[in-house]
Amino acid sequence: AQKITQTQPGMFVQEKEAVTLDCTYDTSDPSYGLFWYKQPSSGEMIFLIYQGSYDQQNATEGRYSLNFQKARKSANLVISASQLGDSAMYFCAMREGNTDKLIFGTGTRLQVFP
Amino acid sequence: DAGITQSPRHKVTETGTPVTLRCHQTENHRYMYWYRQDPGHGLRLIHYSYGVKDTDKGEVSDGYSVSRSKTEDFLLTLESATSSQTSVYFCAIGAGTVYNEQFFGPGTRLTVL
Numbered sequence: 001a002q003k004i005t006q007t008q009p010g011m012f013v014q015e016k017e018a019v020t021l022d023c024t025y026d027t028s029d030p031s032y033g034l035f036w037y038k039q040p041s042s043g044e045m046i047f048l049i050y051q052g053s054y055d056q057q058n059a060t061e062g063r064y065s066l067n068f069q070k071a072r073k074s075a076n077l078v079i080s081a082s083q084l085g086d087s088a089m090y091f092c093a094m095r096e097g098n099t100d101k102l103i104f105g106t107g108t109r110l111q112v113f114p
Numbered sequence: 115d116a117g118i119t120q121s122p123r124h125k126v127t128e129t130g131t132p133v134t135l136r137c138h139q140t141e142n143h144r145y146m147y148w149y150r151q152d153p154g155h156g157l158r159l160i161h162y163s164y165g166v167k168d169t170d171k172g173e174v175s176d177g178y179s180v181s182r183s184k185t186e187d188f189l190l191t192l193e194s195a196t197s198s199q200t201s202v203y204f205c206a207i208g209a210g211t212v213y214n215e216q217f218f219g220p221g222t223r224l225t226v227l
Contacts, residue, residue: 004156033213033214035213035215035216037218043202043220043221044218044220044221045157045204045206045218047215047216047217050213050215052213091156091157093157095214100145100147100162100164100208100214101147101159101162101172102147102157102159102216103159103173104149104156104157104158105156106154106155106156107156
């Protein structure tokens with residue numbers, strides 16, 4: 001069963017606007033972690049942000065924030081003030097319990113236009 | 115820069131030949147991982163290691179083996195490459211922080227003809 005779902009294969013946003021990339025997850029473990037990674041066209045994977053299941057507040061890292069809705073099992077990435085350099089694939093991933101294994105979603109391709 | 119290199123970066127080989135991909139880290143991290151990335155599948159875990167000579171299978175381990183004789187090196191071997199193993203292969207290390215986020219190498223593009 002797929003445990004990480006990213007339903008948006010592609011998204012467009014105008015420069016300087018905010019955009020939300022969706023991620024839903026499925027787990028029965030009360031302890032888990034959620035990650036977002038960025039993959040530009042050059043191919044490298046870049047860690048962006050992390051949210052733990054017990055964290056009371058939504059994670060933020062600069063222009064990135066994670067809209068964590070535990071009851072809905074969603075962990076959406078919000079990018080504020082989009083820049084052309086934000087154009088990339090974005091992957092949501094989950095780590096369950098005490099394992100160190102990540103399960104990735106299929107990704108969302110974001111394109112920022114001027 | 116997490117100090118992860120992968121070699122080779124590109125390889126073209128023929129069906130049935132053995133292939134070994136190397137991941138090298140300079141950070142002395144305990145956890146290392148091999149993933150493959152295919153369109154429509156995201157990244158999938160092949161094998162991982164939690165120390166020298168300690169390895170375990172991931173989600174898509176069939177047709178692959180790994181070895182880790184030194185902390186800094188994690189090798190992925192395709193014993194007899196098949197066209198279905200054409201993919202981009204990423205190595206990652208566990209950061210060892212409270213999040214234990216993973217940092218990825220630059221990837222190896224493997225084509226099996």
